Amino acid sequence: MVAFLLALSFLLNVLSIFAIILLYLRQNRTVQAEENYNKMVKEIEEIFAAYLLEMKEENDAFIRKVKAARTADTGSPRAEGSVKQNEPPGADGKIAEVKSEAFVRAVAGRAYRKAAEPPLSENMEQEGQDDYLFPESPEEETSLFQKVNELQKIGYNVEEIAQKLNIGRTEIELLLKFHSGLE
Structure with a gap:
């Protein structure tokens, strides 16, 4: 009976030591994963x-x-024959500031519009379709969903639609999913 209890005690001690070792290894992996996560967060913050x-x-x-x-x-001299008419004495500075702000906005707006324009395609049929789908006048302009819907009816897949409209594939998928859920 004493031998049995001694063997049982020895077996339980071995099992408890084995369990302690396993828990220690898991804890080390968790700590190591947390350190790696913190390093990645710091790297991402530095990159941003x-x-x-x-x-x-x-x-x-x-x-x-x-x-x-x-x-x-504005530094170029005015023509010799030009005459200022009906301008108050301190207006030059204010006008220059307004003009400069408007100029900066106009330049930035042109740059953003140029960046947003889709690249020109080589196929004339596609250009004709693009003109039909995306008219220039604001009255004829359709919503993004209508454009996506028209392109999908024509037979474009999600990636082609995203390239045509110059927006992300995921945005197209979400737009289609949300609108299909509403109907």
């Missing part, structure tokens, strides 16, 4: 910070170029 800094520098450079171009345009 660097990206934001780079974007800020590019924006500052762009603003400097626009201001330099504006001063070069």
Whole structure:
């Protein structure tokens, strides 16, 4: 009987030591995974910070170029025969500020519109379809869902629609899913 209890005690001690070792290894893996996660978070934060800094520098450079171009345009002397009419004495500075803000907005707007334009296709049939689907006048402009729906009826798949409209594939899928759920 004592031998049986001794063997049982030894077996339970071995099992408990084995369980302790397993728990220790799991704990180490969890701690290691947490450290890796924290490292990745720090790296991502550094990448975003660097990206934001780079974007800020590019924006500052762009603003400097626009201001330099504006001063070069406004710095040119007026024609000798021109006469100021009905302008109050302090209006030049205010007008220049308004014009410069409008100029910066116009330049930025053109740049954004140019970036948003889809690339020109080589196939004339597709260009004809594009003109039909996306008219230039604001009155004839259709909603994004209607454009997607028309392209889908023509036979375009989700990826082709995304390329045509210059938006993400996931956006197209979500748009179709939401509108199919509403109907």
